[in-house]
Amino acid sequence: xxxxxxxxxxxxxxxxxxxxxxxxxxxxxxxxxxxxxxxxxxxxxxxxxxxxxxxxxxxxxxxxxxxxxxxxxxxxxxxxxxxxxxxxxxxxxxxxxxxxxxxxx
Numbered sequence: 001x002x003x004x005x006x007x008x009x010x011x012x013x014x015x016x017x018x019x020x021x022x023x024x025x026x027x028x029x030x031x032x033x034x035x036x037x038x039x040x041x042x043x044x045x046x047x048x049x050x051x052x053x054x055x056x057x058x059x060x061x062x063x064x065x066x067x068x069x070x071x072x073x074x075x076x077x078x079x080x081x082x083x084x085x086x087x088x089x090x091x092x093x094x095x096x097x098x099x100x101x102x103x104x105x
Contacts, residue, residue, distance in 0.1 A: 010072045012063070018082065019059035023052045026089050 027049055037045035067073040 012069045016060040016063050020056035
């Protein structure tokens with residue numbers, strides 16, 4: 001879930017999967033803090049996961065159309081930022097699990 005950013009490790013397929021699955025993983029991890037749906041009208045709700053999925057698919061199509069298999073795109077710095085965010089989410093998850101294990105001991 002952390003995008004690779006070096007030139008020798010560049011993978012177009014992996015870069016296309018990251019915008020789809022990494023935000024969904026983040027939503028699962030922060031499930032208690034984020035509401036399930038956005039209320040448009042009292043009888044119409046849009047689940048947040050569906051919005052994140054559609055935006056991730058659009059970003060994946062943009063990556064597919066603007067990058068090559070053999071070299072990273074010019075906007076590679078966005079992947080650095082995205083990798084930092086996903087690393088922070090992983091550290092948060094691991095720290096919560098560690099605290100839960102220590103409480104049981």
